[in-house]
Amino acid sequence: MKTSTENKSFTLWPYAIVVCMVMFMGYIASFVYKAMNQDVDLVSKNYYEQEIQYQDHINMMDRTKAAGNVAITYNHDIKGILVQLPESFKGQPIQGKVNLFRPSDDQLDQELPLQLGRDLSQLIETEKLQTGLWKVRVSFTAKNETYYAEQNIQVAKP
Template identity: 75%
Template sequence: MKSTDKNKSFTLWPYAIIVAMVMFMSYIAMFVYKAMNQDVDLVSKDYYEQEIKYQDHINMVGRTKAAGDVAIAFHPEKQDIIIQLPDHFKGQSITGKINLFRPSDEELDQELPLQLGRDLSQLIETKELQQGRWKVRITFTVEQETYFAEQTIQVTKP
């Protein structure tokens, strides 16, 4: 009788290993299923158009640096912004716009026409602007070539 009891002994380890493997494979299968059904919008539908626009923007910035830096400065004592284009553009027809961009509140954004004086500078009053961080973006065209400059300023009130 002793010999038959030893043959009929029950051990739980093989079943525990099999159950653990099945549970692990089920977890991996569930993870793969969820990952495959997740909607990922990393690339927009008009990706190539956006890439061309971005390349145009890079070209504009490169042209601006090659022509000379556009100076954008905020003077807190006078409460104004001075924009100065390089002397390289003197005597040429210049058209463009100035965008005052407020990163924290898009409703405060402003767009102004570029109206340069004889010395290729423009003064912008900031008394109406709220205190804080602003990005001054200038886009202008000279003889069929478009240029772009951007400067971040901190508007402070006295």
């Protein structure tokens, strides 16, 4: 006759499986916690509203191309961005803004008023801008029509 102690054999497999499952669930829970607390910025704060107005944006760009080339150039020697409107706008009252957009950090974005000289140009100093890629966006109104131009520039320090 067998005793009850002979039938009982101790094995660690069930405990090891349970411990592994608990550790895996803990890893997944910590991963989900980190993912939920990650700050995810869109390219723009009002991205969805901008998408709805995209056709108007396309129309503005077409009008700008038809009126002439808006030149946006970066000059490393004078440490500035030169915005030059075409001669077709000469003698017209122009109001607008220049937006300096930093794709990698939205807190560095700047918006400046468009203040053109007699030659329809404006120089924007870049000494205080961080080095790297910037998008210069110029939007303005002339004769009750809106216009828009955009150019990528690479700001470099000497």
